[in-house]
Amino acid sequence: MTDLGTGTIYTETVVYSPPEAYVNDVPYQLAIVELAGGRRVTGRVSGERAQIGDRVQFFEFRNNVPFFKKQS
Amino acid sequence: MRPVAVAGIGKTAFGAFPDRDLRSLAVEAGLKALENGHVSASQVEAFYLGNFAGPSFTGQNHLAPYISAAMGIHGVPATRFEAACASSGSAFFHAVSAVAAGLYDMVLVAGVEKMTSQPTPKVTEILAGAGDLCGEVRAGATFPALFAMIARRHMHQYGTTREQLAAVAVKNHQNGAKNPLAHMRKVITMEQALAGKPIAEPLTVYDCSLISDGAAAVLIMPLERARDFTDQPVRVLGIAQTSDNVALDEKDDITTFRAVKTSAGKAYRMAGVQAGDIQFAEVHDCFTIAEIIAIEDLGFVAKGEGGPYSLAGGTCLHGERPVNASGGLKSKGHPVGATGVGQICDVVEQIRGQAGERQVKRNTLGLAQNLGGSGATSVITILGAA
Numbered sequence: 001m002t003d004l005g006t007g008t009i010y011t012e013t014v015v016y017s018p019p020e021a022y023v024n025d026v027p028y029q030l031a032i033v034e035l036a037g038g039r040r041v042t043g044r045v046s047g048e049r050a051q052i053g054d055r056v057q058f059f060e061f062r063n064n065v066p067f068f069k070k071q072s
Numbered sequence: 073m074r075p076v077a078v079a080g081i082g083k084t085a086f087g088a089f090p091d092r093d094l095r096s097l098a099v100e101a102g103l104k105a106l107e108n109g110h111v112s113a114s115q116v117e118a119f120y121l122g123n124f125a126g127p128s129f130t131g132q133n134h135l136a137p138y139i140s141a142a143m144g145i146h147g148v149p150a151t152r153f154e155a156a157c158a159s160s161g162s163a164f165f166h167a168v169s170a171v172a173a174g175l176y177d178m179v180l181v182a183g184v185e186k187m188t189s190q191p192t193p194k195v196t197e198i199l200a201g202a203g204d205l206c207g208e209v210r211a212g213a214t215f216p217a218l219f220a221m222i223a224r225r226h227m228h229q230y231g232t233t234r235e236q237l238a239a240v241a242v243k244n245h246q247n248g249a250k251n252p253l254a255h256m257r258k259v260i261t262m263e264q265a266l267a268g269k270p271i272a273e274p275l276t277v278y279d280c281s282l283i284s285d286g287a288a289a290v291l292i293m294p295l296e297r298a299r300d301f302t303d304q305p306v307r308v309l310g311i312a313q314t315s316d317n318v319a320l321d322e323k324d325d326i327t328t329f330r331a332v333k334t335s336a337g338k339a340y341r342m343a344g345v346q347a348g349d350i351q352f353a354e355v356h357d358c359f360t361i362a363e364i365i366a367i368e369d370l371g372f373v374a375k376g377e378g379g380p381y382s383l384a385g386g387t388c389l390h391g392e393r394p395v396n397a398s399g400g401l402k403s404k405g406h407p408v409g410a411t412g413v414g415q416i417c418d419v420v421e422q423i424r425g426q427a428g429e430r431q432v433k434r435n436t437l438g439l440a441q442n443l444g445g446s447g448a449t450s451v452i453t454i455l456g457a458a
Contacts, residue, residue, distance in 0.1 A: 011228075011326065013220035014273045015212060019197040022212050030212050030272075032221060032321045040321040042208040052228045065211045 004058035004066055007033040009050050010040055031056070033068055041066055073172040077298040077305035077458055080109020080291035081417040086255040086284045086405030094123075094130050094186035098139040101287035101410075102182045106143075109291035110301050113144035117176040120167040121152045122160025122183035123409035128198045130186055139182065156202035157358060158313075159183060160288070161412025161442030161451030165313040167292060168453075177297055183414065184287035185407035195283050199408070202445040204319035216280055218320050218446045219359035220272035226327045226361060227274070229376070234274060236379030238265035240360040241278045241402055243388055248399020250429040255284045255405030279360040284405030288414035295458055306420045309437075310343030310454035312336075318448040329447035332369040336441070339452040347371030350454070351434040352393065352422060354415040356443035357400040363387075366441055367395060370452075394432045397422065412442035412451060419455045 012031035015022075022028070029045040033056055043058075043066035050056055056068035082104025084097050098121070106113060119140040127133045136150040153163040160183025167181045187195055196214050203209045203218060226232045242262055248254040260278060268276030292298075298305035316331040317323055323330070340346060347370055355370070357363035364378035372393055373381045381387065387395035398404045398418040401411060419438040421427045435457075442451040 011221040011225040013217050013224060013275075014270075015214060015217045015220075016269075016273075017196065017214065017216060017271045018193060018212070019200050019209075019214050020193040021197065023193055025212065028212055030217050030221070032326075042211045042213060042319075042321045044211060052224060063210065 004035055004041065006055060006057050006071065007035040007068070009052050009054045009056060010034045011052060012045065012050060031068070043068055045070065074174060075295035076168050076171045076292055076308045077295040078290050078308065078416065078420050078455070079293050079298040079301045079305055080105045080111065081420050082108055083253055083288045083414060083417050084286050085253045086286035086407055088188040089285045090188070092285060094126055094132060094184055095139055095142055097186065097285060097287040098182050098184035099142045101289040102143045102180055105180060105289035105291045111178060111291060115178050116145045116148060116180045118148050118170065118179045119145050119150040120163040120179060120181045122163035122412055123152055124154060124156055124159045124185060125198050125201065125408070126186065128201070129190060145180065155449040156444035157356065157408050158412055158442045158444030158449040158451050159409045162313055162449060164290065164413055164416060164453065165311055165451050168308050168311050171292055171294060177293055179292050180289060181292065181413055182287060182289035183410040183412055185409040186285050187283050187407060188285050192283065207319050208321060214272065216275055216359065217272040219361055220275045221320065222326050222446070223274055223361035226365065229327055230379065232364065232379035234266060235262065236364065236383045237279055237360040238262055239383040240357060240363045241265045244357060244396050244400040244402040247389055247397050247430055248403025251399045251404055254399045254403050255282050256403050275359060281358045281401035281406035284407040286405060286407035286410045288410045288417050290413055290416050304424045305458045306423045306455050307458040308453060309456045310339035311452065312338035312342065313449065313451045316448050318445055320446045327365065328375070329365060329369050329443065329450060331447055331450035332366065332441065332443065335450040335452040336370050339454050343454040345437065345454065349437060350439045351437045352397060352432045353395050353439040353441065354398060354418050355395055355441045357396055357402050358406060358443065362443065363395065363400065370439065370441060389430065389432065397427065397430045397432050415440040415442060416453060423455060423457050
């Protein structure tokens with residue numbers, strides 16, 4: 001899998017009412033991240049909560065889902 | 073193209089009905105619409121059904137003939153249309169197109185959904201099937217989550233507030249409390265709406281429409297034929313369906329629904345009217361933010377003004393331009409596949425002057441906006457007194 005590098009939070013939410021597959025994950029932060037070049041992907045943000053405009057760093061794919069962390 | 077009119081309407085109550093199955097709901101609405109239009113089942117020349125996920129919710133497939141045969145409609149085309157929450161809006165669009173083109177003179181269009189037989193996480197998962205399963209949904213997006221991300225961005229770009237979102241819910245519950253067929257006939261306060269249980273930030277349970285069972289149906293005919301069956305035919309002045317990307321992350325600007333703008337533009341042109349001429353509307357408030365964006369995309373207010381206009385009461389029952397006098401999806405309920413045709417029924421009732429306590433004053437030109445998914449399908453219908 002490719003390294004998605006860094007990106008900016010375009011929008012985000014924290015989900016409390018999950019689909020059946022993710023009942024054990026809640027609450028979790030979901031975000032649309034704008035990558036270098038402008039492409040957007042939907043993924044998860046782990047750890048510290050990120051807001052619109054925050055810079056985030058890709059760190060891994062889990063089941064083809066990109067996970068990001070807020071850059072300090 | 074021949075002018076087309078609605079000659080009969082029929083609705084079930086919307087709600088949670090553990091003792092009712094999908095077919096019985098659709099049959100009830102369909103037979104009511106035929107009775108309302110003084111037509112017998114044997115006169116129906118085609119049956120169009122809107123249903124989003126009957127096979128997933130109930131296991132039953134091949135739904136259109138399953139339902140039409142139970143109404144006594146035989147030997148004619150019976151077809152199901154699926155376009156997420158715009159399923160029956162889409163069925164109506166295609167039925168109107170066929171009657172306008174001269175293919176049929178008498179068509180029954182129904183919408184139905186039976187949702188409450190499944191627990192909420194399962195319903196959430198089935199509904200998420202209207203999103204992109206290979207991207208956003210796999211990452212954990214639910215429909216509340218997608219509209220929460222839309223709301224966040226709208227708040228960021230236009231300064232829309234939680235109070236403005238809550239004002240939509242308070243208003244729609246006020247209207248729905250007056251609707252005998254509504255799912256949740258209860259008035260809520262601004263304080264309650266703001267303090268609701270979080271579903272997907274910034275949306276609380278009071279920002280979300282309801283999980284409901286229900287059905288709605290309309291009988292359509294060429295306008296001239298409809299005059300033989302009813303003193304109050306309601307004419308379809310303009311109608312359009314358009315599409316856009318399914319995945320939210322593929323849309324350039326998520327604070328607007330491109331398909332709503334394009335379909336509204338086409339419908340306005342067909343009807344020969346402008347946004348400012350529309351006197352009242354039923355819009356697709358699957359979430360409070362969706363109503364705010366709808367009134368912007370329909371051109372009722374400038375972009376970014378949907379929130380302030382809603383909080384100021386412009387869309388209230390006796391406001392400048394009543395929106396969702398029925399209670400909307402928020403209070404009336406949202407049996408997904410029934411919603412589009414249900415909206416048509418509600419606009420027709422207003423134009424006929426039959427909306428009781430919910431009656432709007434200026435009632436000769438109304439609009440229905442039915443949205444599928446996070447904006448991948450939009451159907452706009454403009455109806456007027458004939």
